[in-house]
Amino acid sequence: xxxxxxxxxxxxxxxxxxxxxxxxxxxxxxxxxxxxxxxxxxxxxxxxxxxxxxxxxxxxxxxxxxxxxxxxxxxxxxxxxxxxxxxxxxxxxxxxxxxxxxxxxxxxxxxxxxxxxxxxxxxxxxxxxxx
Numbered sequence: 001x002x003x004x005x006x007x008x009x010x011x012x013x014x015x016x017x018x019x020x021x022x023x024x025x026x027x028x029x030x031x032x033x034x035x036x037x038x039x040x041x042x043x044x045x046x047x048x049x050x051x052x053x054x055x056x057x058x059x060x061x062x063x064x065x066x067x068x069x070x071x072x073x074x075x076x077x078x079x080x081x082x083x084x085x086x087x088x089x090x091x092x093x094x095x096x097x098x099x100x101x102x103x104x105x106x107x108x109x110x111x112x113x114x115x116x117x118x119x120x121x122x123x124x125x126x127x128x129x130x131x
Contacts, residue, residue, distance in 0.1 A: 002026040002034065002120045004099045009125030016089055016129075022082040022099030022122055034101045036109035037075065037082045038118070041095035041127075050113025051097070052084065057107050064113060067093075089129045096124040 008020040020039070024031050038053030052063045052073040061073050072085040082099055100118035102110065110117040 002030050002101060004101060004120055004122035006097065006099045006122045006125040009097060009127045011128040011130065012089055014090055014129055014131050017085070017087045018089065018127060020084040020086070020097055020099075020125060020127075022084075024080040024082070024101065031080055033103040034120075035103055035105040035107055037099070037101045038109070038113075039073065039082075039084045040098045040100055040113075040115055040118075041093075042098070043092075043095040046095075048098075048115045049095075050115065053109045053113065054082070055107065055109050060109070062109060062113075086127070089127075091129050091131045094127060094129050096126050098122055098124045 003025040005023045034056050036053055037056055039051040040048050041051050042048040050064055051067055054061045054073045054075055070088045074083045099122040101120040102118045
Protein backbone atom coordinates (compact mmCIF):
# COMPACT_ATOMS: atom_id res chain seq x y z
CA UNK A 1 0.00 0.00 0.00
CA UNK A 2 1.02 3.56 -0.69
CA UNK A 3 -0.10 6.64 1.20
CA UNK A 4 -0.10 10.00 -0.56
CA UNK A 5 0.01 13.24 1.41
CA UNK A 6 -0.51 16.59 -0.31
CA UNK A 7 0.58 20.02 0.88
CA UNK A 8 0.99 23.53 -0.46
CA UNK A 9 -2.58 24.59 -1.11
CA UNK A 10 -3.86 27.98 -0.10
CA UNK A 11 -5.65 31.15 -1.13
CA UNK A 12 -4.11 33.47 -3.71
CA UNK A 13 -5.15 36.23 -6.05
CA UNK A 14 -5.53 35.63 -9.76
CA UNK A 15 -2.24 35.76 -11.62
CA UNK A 16 -0.18 34.49 -8.70
CA UNK A 17 1.52 31.11 -8.27
CA UNK A 18 1.36 28.13 -5.94
CA UNK A 19 3.35 24.92 -5.73
CA UNK A 20 1.70 21.75 -4.54
CA UNK A 21 3.68 18.83 -3.17
CA UNK A 22 2.73 15.19 -2.70
CA UNK A 23 4.82 12.84 -0.60
CA UNK A 24 4.45 9.10 -1.07
CA UNK A 25 4.83 6.80 1.91
CA UNK A 26 4.94 3.03 2.00
CA UNK A 27 7.14 0.01 1.55
CA UNK A 28 9.89 0.51 -1.01
CA UNK A 29 8.60 -2.25 -3.28
CA UNK A 30 5.12 -0.68 -3.24
CA UNK A 31 6.40 2.75 -4.19
CA UNK A 32 8.74 1.30 -6.82
CA UNK A 33 5.76 -0.48 -8.40
CA UNK A 34 4.09 2.84 -9.22
CA UNK A 35 4.13 3.59 -12.95
CA UNK A 36 2.37 6.92 -13.05
CA UNK A 37 1.54 9.79 -10.73
CA UNK A 38 -0.60 12.82 -11.30
CA UNK A 39 -2.99 15.46 -10.08
CA UNK A 40 -6.76 15.64 -10.28
CA UNK A 41 -9.00 18.42 -9.06
CA UNK A 42 -12.64 18.86 -8.16
CA UNK A 43 -14.51 22.11 -7.79
CA UNK A 44 -17.81 22.34 -5.89
CA UNK A 45 -20.66 21.06 -8.02
CA UNK A 46 -18.36 19.88 -10.78
CA UNK A 47 -16.97 16.52 -11.84
CA UNK A 48 -13.47 15.47 -10.92
CA UNK A 49 -11.01 16.63 -13.61
CA UNK A 50 -7.60 15.28 -14.52
CA UNK A 51 -4.95 18.00 -14.47
CA UNK A 52 -1.59 16.42 -15.24
CA UNK A 53 0.30 13.14 -15.13
CA UNK A 54 3.93 12.05 -15.20
CA UNK A 55 5.52 8.69 -15.89
CA UNK A 56 7.47 7.84 -12.78
CA UNK A 57 10.23 6.04 -14.63
CA UNK A 58 10.71 8.20 -17.69
CA UNK A 59 9.24 11.58 -16.84
CA UNK A 60 6.86 11.86 -19.80
CA UNK A 61 4.19 14.38 -18.92
CA UNK A 62 0.63 15.04 -19.99
CA UNK A 63 -1.54 18.06 -19.28
CA UNK A 64 -5.19 18.89 -19.57
CA UNK A 65 -5.82 21.66 -22.11
CA UNK A 66 -7.17 23.89 -19.36
CA UNK A 67 -3.77 24.08 -17.61
CA UNK A 68 -1.32 23.59 -20.48
CA UNK A 69 1.31 26.31 -20.50
CA UNK A 70 0.52 27.41 -16.94
CA UNK A 71 1.06 24.30 -14.80
CA UNK A 72 4.15 22.11 -14.61
CA UNK A 73 4.24 18.64 -13.09
CA UNK A 74 7.56 17.29 -11.84
CA UNK A 75 8.94 14.68 -9.49
CA UNK A 76 11.87 13.89 -7.26
CA UNK A 77 11.94 10.11 -7.09
CA UNK A 78 14.78 10.12 -4.56
CA UNK A 79 12.41 11.92 -2.20
CA UNK A 80 9.28 10.07 -3.38
CA UNK A 81 7.71 13.46 -3.96
CA UNK A 82 5.52 14.83 -6.74
CA UNK A 83 5.06 18.52 -7.46
CA UNK A 84 2.64 20.74 -9.33
CA UNK A 85 3.85 24.26 -10.08
CA UNK A 86 0.83 26.41 -10.85
CA UNK A 87 1.45 29.79 -12.46
CA UNK A 88 -0.92 32.46 -13.75
CA UNK A 89 -3.69 31.08 -11.59
CA UNK A 90 -7.27 31.85 -12.52
CA UNK A 91 -10.45 31.80 -10.41
CA UNK A 92 -11.58 28.75 -12.38
CA UNK A 93 -8.58 26.86 -10.97
CA UNK A 94 -10.27 26.95 -7.57
CA UNK A 95 -10.75 23.34 -6.46
CA UNK A 96 -9.62 20.59 -4.15
CA UNK A 97 -6.46 19.13 -5.68
CA UNK A 98 -5.73 15.44 -5.28
CA UNK A 99 -2.48 13.56 -5.78
CA UNK A 100 -2.92 10.19 -7.48
CA UNK A 101 -0.82 7.19 -8.37
CA UNK A 102 -1.28 3.91 -10.19
CA UNK A 103 0.66 0.69 -10.64
CA UNK A 104 0.28 -2.04 -13.21
CA UNK A 105 0.69 -0.05 -16.39
CA UNK A 106 4.06 -1.46 -17.42
CA UNK A 107 5.96 1.79 -17.02
CA UNK A 108 3.41 4.04 -18.65
CA UNK A 109 0.59 6.33 -17.63
CA UNK A 110 -2.98 5.39 -18.51
CA UNK A 111 -3.91 6.84 -21.91
CA UNK A 112 -6.77 8.92 -20.55
CA UNK A 113 -7.29 11.13 -17.51
CA UNK A 114 -9.95 8.89 -16.00
CA UNK A 115 -10.12 9.08 -12.25
CA UNK A 116 -11.32 5.48 -11.86
CA UNK A 117 -8.00 4.17 -13.20
CA UNK A 118 -5.92 5.50 -10.32
CA UNK A 119 -5.88 3.29 -7.25
CA UNK A 120 -4.00 5.56 -4.84
CA UNK A 121 -5.42 8.93 -3.78
CA UNK A 122 -4.36 11.56 -1.30
CA UNK A 123 -6.77 13.44 0.96
CA UNK A 124 -6.56 16.60 -1.10
CA UNK A 125 -5.37 20.16 -0.62
CA UNK A 126 -7.59 23.18 -1.26
CA UNK A 127 -6.61 25.84 -3.77
CA UNK A 128 -8.67 29.03 -3.86
CA UNK A 129 -8.03 31.74 -6.44
CA UNK A 130 -9.77 35.08 -6.03
CA UNK A 131 -10.28 37.63 -8.78
